[in-house]
Amino acid sequence: MSESPRLIDVRQNVLSKNDQLAQGLRARFDAAGLCVLNLLSSPGAGKTRLLEETLRRLGERYKVAALVGDLATDNDARRLARSGARVRQIETGGLCHLEADLIASHLEGWDLAGFDFLFIENVGNLVCPTSYDLGEHGRVVLMAVTEGEDKPLKYPGTFQWANLVLISKLDMAEAAEFDAAAARASIQSVHPDATIIATSARTGAGMGEWLAWLEALRAA
C-alpha cells in the first residue's frame, strides 16, 4: 500500500539556528553595554592593519577587545595583542566564515561588561560571511583602493549588507590610480544610502571620522 504525498508547511529560515544564537548574543551584548562590530573584506584589504590602529586609538578612551577569524594561524591575534587590547583568535579550520556559535564559544571567560567595543574580524571572504548574523550592531565592509572601483558591483549582496563601507589603504591611492568618484558611484549603485569613509591606517587619514562613526553607533 503506497501513501500519497502530502504537503508539510515549514516556513523556516534555513539559518534560523544561527539567527537564534545571534539574537541571544545581541541580548547579552546589549545587557553588557557592549558595542559589537562585524568586519568583512576580501583577503588582504587591510582589516588587521585597520584594526591594529583602531584598537590603539580607541584604546586610549575605551576598553576594547577583538575576535579574529582565520582559516589557520594565530598570527593576526598576536599582532593585534600588541595594541594592548584583549584579543582572541578563532581558527576556523577551513570554514570560510564565522558563525554565532563560534563567537559564543570564544567569549567564554570574558566579562563582557568590562568592555566598550568588541571587533569581530571575519574570515577574509566577500561572499559567505554575509549569511551569518553574529549578534553585531554594525556591519563594516572594507574595500582597499587596490581592489578595483567596481568591486561593489561584483559583490552586490555584500555591499548592500553593510552599514558602513570603509575604503582602506588611501595612502596607496595614487599608485593604484584609484578613482574615488567611480568607487563611490559603484558603492551607491548597490547601496544608495551607504555611509562611506575613506581611511589610511598608515597615515591616519579618515581615522577620526571612523572613530566618530563608532562612537555614534555605540551611543545609538
Added chain:
Amino acid sequence: MHELSIAMSLVQIADEAARKAEATKVTVLFVRIGALSSVAPDALRFSFDLAAAGTLVEGARLEIEELPVRVFCEPCGVESDLPNPQLFCCPICQQPTGRLVQGRELELTSLEAI
C-alpha cells in the same frame, strides 16, 4: 563555498519537520533563495545530495524558487523587482532607492512527504 553548511542546516530542518509530522520519507523540498542571499543554487543542489544521505530527506528533489531583488520607492509608493541587483534604483522613476523588501531570503517553505 558555504553551501555545504547551508545544505546541512536545510536537511536538518527538513528532517526534524518530517519526523514531527510523522512522515517516513521526504520527496520534495520547496526552498526560496533571494538574489542577495550569497547562496548559489547550483552549488546548493550539489551539496544537498551529500547532506541528505542517511536522513528522511535522502533522495528528495530540491525545488528552488529564485527571488529577484525587490525595492520600495517612496516617491512612487510602489514596490518593484530590479532587473539587476547591481543597480538599486526604481525602474519607474529611475531614482536611487535602498529600501530592500525582498532579496535576502533563504527559506524552507514546505515539504512534500509520505
